[in-house]
């Protein structure tokens with residue numbers, strides 16, 4: 021087909037460029053908005069361009085949407101440079117070149133659709149017919165380029181392969197690993213000829229301890245392993261893990277906190293296991309929570325009218341991806357993280373099974389379901405790569421007790437405490453209760469979707485089993501007492517409806533009356549302890565408790581009825597129905613437990629304080645807008661339930677991290693492992709980092725940027741980023757300050773050719789932001805907690821970390837209780853040291869990395885300096901001196917020196 025030249029628009033903080041035909045000119049923002057309102061322009065990442073132009077309604081021909089259609093499930097960094105790399109085009113040298121690149125990229129992608137060897141051709145023609153009807157801007161340009169296939173294309177749902185049922189796994193053989201064999205396996209994994217790393221060898225030998233046969237029931241072998249950055253701990257534990265699984269036939273679970281490490285593990289495990297076994301099964305499986313995967317039934321519903329407008333186009337692009345996806349993982353898998361944000365709404369989450377509405381074998385796609393496939397594959401795997409939350413949830417309420425993990429490596433082990441804290445917490449809030457109401461009753465408004473209540477999901481019980489039908493009717497009636505649509509509005513108007521809304525109204529009133537955090541004016545969330553509540557509040561909470569009990573009773577009766585039906589199946593119950601009942605029984609148990617936890621929480625209000633828990637009332641707000649209200653309960657020490665649910669049934673557990681210890685102190689790590697709750701004495705091991713921190717890094721404590729002075733803070737960030745020529749990661753403890761700094765410096769840096777990106781500002785998901793940062797050594801990235809240890813960027817792209825201040829913990833009610841129990845300021849100090857150590861750990865990821873770690877703090881306490889690795893030079897200096905050091909290094913004048921200016 022003849023080449024066509026589309027008008028392209030590029031907008032960055034540095035300006036706007038319009039290319040019409042083959043002429044590019046700079047234009048003002050106003051002209052850019054007018055041009056975009058006039059015609060559908062070629063753009064890259066419409067939401068981002070819209071933010072740059074301050075024109076939220078921007079739409080056009082987004083090259084990323086075309087890319088998602090032409091190359092579904094193929095990785096691309098969504099920047100001009102990333103696009104150029106993915107398509108084999110010349111990288112643009114500056115902003116002025118980008119509009120031309122967009123034209124070339126569009127041509128290349130459109131041409132691909134005409135090429136005979138387009139690998140993702142199948143399904144494209146059929147999807148295009150739907151997209152034409154939906155008036156997708158690209159559809160007319162694609163029509164005529166995609167040839168109608170000679171034979172009708174298979175529907176997505178018939179193309180996907182079915183998973184195979186397999187026999188239950190026998191229990192693993194008890195084997196004793198020989199140390200020489202472990203070290204030999206390590207050599208196999210690292211490769212012959214690789215340099216021998218003594219720290220890694222010692223680590224692997226120690227890790228084998230977790231795989232020795234257990235001597236006593238309830239007493240796992242527990243190893244706490246401090247592994248300095250760069251020792252190669254991943255292969256260090258994969259060596260004994262792979263040997264053990266080979267000899268025993270059992271499964272090892274490796275649990276991580278970040279997606280970056282999951283990705284790395286997936287790659288490193290290739291050294292020990294092939295992609296597929298001879299029988300076609302997978303020895304290594306990545307498992308995530310079910311809310312991460314595409315639910316095919318939800319997708320089918322979306323494709324058949326459940327989604328309208330732009331969301332319907334998103335559903336088509338997701339369907340294209342589903343046919344080529346490795347595993348159907350929508351969050352952090354091979355679905356581009358940027359796809360959801362292009363459509364500026366929550367379409368992605370409504371395609372997953374987030375609300376637990378799965379109908380299991382009652383689903384027409386059950387045998388092709390990505391979630392079921394992952395679950396089955398993990399049962400027969402040698403290695404399961406999962407995350408902390410999933411391992412805990414699986415141990416607490418996994419469907420299949422026999423498939424629960426017994427040999428577990430918690431990598432990024434310093435996060436186990438936080439993961440346990442949220443897993444074992446209870447929250448009785450408006451958002452949670454309305455979810456439960458919808459799960460029982462179904463949605464209130466006539467919804468376009470397939471979401472249905474319990475009676476629709478268990479239609480055969482309703483029709484054939486009287487006792488079951490009665491229980492469902494009773495549950496439905498009792499669920500009416502839970503908050504319904506518009507609850508927040510009714511509370512704001514002082515007109516709550518029903519016992520639970522009464523409770524939430526009382527919570528709200530109490531929180532506003534008591535909160536003294538200073539958050540009321542600042543627009544933050546508010547909270548107050550659940551203590552000394554008055555008689556009226558206690559009365560309301562008891563009425564709410566009774567309403568919850570009234571719902572729990574029929575659900576329990578229904579659960580018992582399902583069990584009876586499964587034990588003695590009636591004629592009408594076929595195999596499919598049976599699997600459906602099993603699934604329903606599982607999700608019922610989970611809801612019954614949830615209701616019981618809420619009742620227990622309410623029962624204690626007004627009574628004596630239980631020292632095991634911390635309870636508080638909260639109004640969640642974002643920029644002064646309320647979004648949830650409720651009562652929260654956390655364990656004072658969440659490692660107590662963790663110990664009984666995860667550790668006790670396990671045979672061997674490793675907790676490992678570069679920041680497990682607090683300085684050289686093991687006490688905190690041992691206390692935070694949960695070992696003492698089950699009377700286990702963990703084995704401790706420590707391997708130091710092989711990096712030469714004295715030569716590779718410097719800590720600069722800048723003492724003359726006044727705290728709370730936003731203009732000065734912004735200026736310091738801008739100048740530091742300019743001094744290092746980008747490559748900076750800026751870490752903030754408050755989103756408000758991050759936004760203020762970003763707003764002041766982004767334009768200035770862009771004009772100097774130093775792009776700046778920011779979490780909570782740019783409409784781009786965090787994973788993609790890190791990909792963009794990694795890909796461009798001139799780019800810098802600002803962010804909050806998630807970036808403190810979710811960023812793994814070895815090499816030149818990250819050479820400066822700047823913390824805006826000492827990362828003090830937020831003085832929440834939960835923190836105050838733990839601080840009191842944990843030794844006051846010593847508790848705070850250990851949290852801050854851990855945060856500093858994690859942030860510092862971003863800087864030096866390999867032997868060739870060099871960089872500066874800057875903290876802007878006029879009064880950095882000396883007792884926190886032990887957070888940094890021994891030997892790292894630390895200087896307290898002025899901003900001018902810091903700029904001098906950073907810029908001289910950036911221009912190649914000096915390397916960070918080995919001399920230590922003192923740790924005080």
Ligand code: SF4
Nearest residue numbers: 315316317378383389
């Ligand atoms: S089995 Fe459940 S999760 Fe899977 S596609 Fe069907 S409804 Fe969705």
